[in-house]
Amino acid sequence: MKFSVIICAHNPRPEFLQRTIDGLRGQTLPLGEWEFILVDNASDQPLADRFDLAWHPNGKVVVEPKLGLTAARICGFRQAQAPLVVMVDDDNVLSPDYLEQGFKLLEQFPQMGAISGRIEPEFEAEPAEEVRPFVRRLAICLIDKPEWGNIYEPALCPCGAGMILRQEVALEFIRQLENSQLRQSLDRKGKDLASSGDTDIAFCSCDLGYGIGRFPQLRAIHLMPAGRVQKDYLLRLVERGSETEEMLLLVRGIKQPSKGRELNHLLEELTSPFLLKGFTAKVRHASAKGKRRGLLRYRKLKSSGAA
Numbered sequence: 001m002k003f004s005v006i007i008c009a010h011n012p013r014p015e016f017l018q019r020t021i022d023g024l025r026g027q028t029l030p031l032g033e034w035e036f037i038l039v040d041n042a043s044d045q046p047l048a049d050r051f052d053l054a055w056h057p058n059g060k061v062v063v064e065p066k067l068g069l070t071a072a073r074i075c076g077f078r079q080a081q082a083p084l085v086v087m088v089d090d091d092n093v094l095s096p097d098y099l100e101q102g103f104k105l106l107e108q109f110p111q112m113g114a115i116s117g118r119i120e121p122e123f124e125a126e127p128a129e130e131v132r133p134f135v136r137r138l139a140i141c142l143i144d145k146p147e148w149g150n151i152y153e154p155a156l157c158p159c160g161a162g163m164i165l166r167q168e169v170a171l172e173f174i175r176q177l178e179n180s181q182l183r184q185s186l187d188r189k190g191k192d193l194a195s196s197g198d199t200d201i202a203f204c205s206c207d208l209g210y211g212i213g214r215f216p217q218l219r220a221i222h223l224m225p226a227g228r229v230q231k232d233y234l235l236r237l238v239e240r241g242s243e244t245e246e247m248l249l250l251v252r253g254i255k256q257p258s259k260g261r262e263l264n265h266l267l268e269e270l271t272s273p274f275l276l277k278g279f280t281a282k283v284r285h286a287s288a289k290g291k292r293r294g295l296l297r298y299r300k301l302k303s304s305g306a307a
Helices: 014-025 069-079 098-108 132-138 167-177 197-207 231-251 259-275 278-304
Strands: 003-009 034-041 059-064 084-088 092-094 112-123 147-149 164-166 211-224
Touching: 003 014, 003 069, 003 098, 014 092, 014 211, 034 069, 059 069, 069 084, 069 167, 069 197, 084 098, 084 167, 098 112, 098 164, 098 211, 112 167, 112 197, 132 211, 132 231, 132 278, 164 167, 164 197, 167 197, 197 211, 197 231, 231 278, 259 278
Parallel strands: 003 034, 003 084, 034 059, 112 211
Antiparallel strands: 084 164, 092 211, 112 164, 147 211
């Protein structure tokens, strides 16, 4: 087998997950060359009773009772048997050649440890005009040319939606998180909008000396429910995502929890409503507020020995 394809799902929208599964069923890579693992992460109704995987000879549903995307991903990584792992969200539809293209890319670029591709949105409801500049925060990536490097830069990291990584990167992620409760808390959990797990996984690729990148040959659709393009949702996502990203950068030692850094966050938080207008000002304010909160929370955990 070339790939272990993993979907982690907690109470998914049935029609979205079914489209995700149908996208996998339509892959041009022969079924015998990849396995399919659906991780049921504490769903109210068991996914095994609702979704048929009998079409795949190497398909199975596994249950992770501990709520949280990180716990579900670790469960999937431990189940994976193939040298390459593909993370698929329960609202992603991969192009039919996604797995084939992914294998070719990692053969062509053996220095890459984690990659993703071009992710286009399919909106259930069109976002308002002033919201559109910020929808990229919803795991949308409209690249037209390859982007890669081996630096610890969140803006360069491949998206978790459709991320392909080498098994050794997945195992390194498990190893590093075993003794870090803080890093275990940096991704989705129920309604919590923490969202830095993808970045942490990509950074594990850099830890092992591999590169990270995005390639437009890998194409996917992100199914976007109406609630995600509402202003209040986006502001909560920006604030919580900024908070967890700040904590990740600090716990990894990429940034330092200095007083100067805290002051910069505070100044941006206070001045953004005066220097900017409309929804842009609210987004900038939410981002700065989240970063400052992340820094303060990190300091508190560090002082208590929990970081």
